[in-house]
Amino acid sequence: MLVNLSRKEWVEAIERLRPLHLNEREYVIDALIATFKVSATYFIYSDKEKPVISFIALGNKKKIFNPIHFFYSAFWVDESLSDPKYAACVSHFLKELTAKFNNVEIRLPLSINDVRPFLWNNFTVKNFYTYVKDLQEESYHPSTAKNIRKTANKGYECKRENLNEHNLALNMQLLTVLQFFPKTIVGIEAFLKRVSSKDEFSCYSCYLNGELIASNIMFLDFQNKIAYTVLLNKLADEIKDDVHSLLHHFFFRDLKERGFAEVDLLGGDMQSIAAFKARMNASLKPHFVVSYSKKKSSIKGYFQKVKYIAKRLISKF
Incomplete structure (x- = not known):
């Protein structure tokens, strides 16, 4: 279930699970809000009362976007989830999120490399790359x-x-x-x-x-x-x-x-x-920007339905 929490409630829940990431720190979020005139919504998605997904959605009105290019979105998924559980939880999270917003853009962190649930939920996926240097080498x-x-x-x-x-x-x-x-x-x-x-x-x-x-x-x-x-x-x-x-x-x-x-x-x-x-001698790593448009998704769904009906009619002749 997806819930919207206050900043204080969200931080308390996350710190019981893991350390905060840099892009989740209060001063970073406050600076983004003040500079780019966005608002922040704090989400946690739980499976059987255990938080497994967290997201700080930055944007305005019915639109979520990443206001600055050198931060990944503050999006986290419990890495201990099995593959089927990950797919199910992320899919359910996206369904609830897109019911609340007309447009969504998430710059996924490097820890998220399975984008199938996004594709299954009518998101477009763009592939980008970065290099990560291991300081032990x-x-x-x-x-x-x-x-x-x-x-x-x-x-x-x-x-x-x-x-x-x-x-x-x-x-x-x-x-x-x-x-x-x-x-x-x-x-x-x-x-x-x-x-x-x-x-x-x-x-x-x-x-x-x-x-x-x-x-x-x-x-x-x-x-x-x-x-x-x-x-x-x-x-x-x-x-x-x-x-x-x-x-x-x-x-x-x-x-x-x-x-x-x-x-x-x-x-x-x-x-x-x-x-x-x-x-x-840094390692090449892929990362993804995923985007959703309710309008485009509706148009796509309409044409898929028309295509299905056309196939059914043709099959009868």
Whole structure:
């Protein structure tokens, strides 16, 4: 059964089961609400009174969507469920959810790799990829390892630091290069500023003779020992050294020393970026964005019914 709880009730129920994920933390949800003018609905689906699915639905009115691209949706399914039980519970959850909302978009976390219940319930599925680096394995492609050693001897200084106007501006430039809409860039910048004072937010930057050369913005999930890269950029073409690889090497080591197990490099779909991340000897992982439209589902159902009736009529002749 699907129930809608208050924030306090939802957190209490989840913390009896597992640690909260970063994208479920109150300050993250509050920052998303304030920046993107959305509301949050806290759902738990239980099977025989045991919570097996949780979801924080962000959106407005009858629409659920993911307001920012570098967070997975706050969607969780009990990993101890058997295959038939998983399929049944997720299907029932989706039926109840789509009865409440006209449009639903969920950016599934990496832990969800069985999308059959979504397909069975008239969701469309888009496949994306990311790379995940195991911090216990400090190994790289030979060319990357060589570039790291070479660049390290040229006087670059890598360090962890707080967000400031310089590293923020450098990272925001990447979104312009990638042709994000200006409104989207403004929203992302405002969100980053809202959460920048938190311990789970960090920047790693590379300097040469005191000048900022490259910078990376990360979110840190301390409880689950996972770090997420958000943005990474360097000064334009005048910097020929492989400072990106050097900076990755630095923050991989720093995060490992701080107890993190892995880094989700958040992206593997663009060919040039995928090649770079693959040379970090990171593992390629698929993830999915699932979408539902009540209007499209109704039209599809109508045509399926017409097709069925037509087949029945033809069979009689």
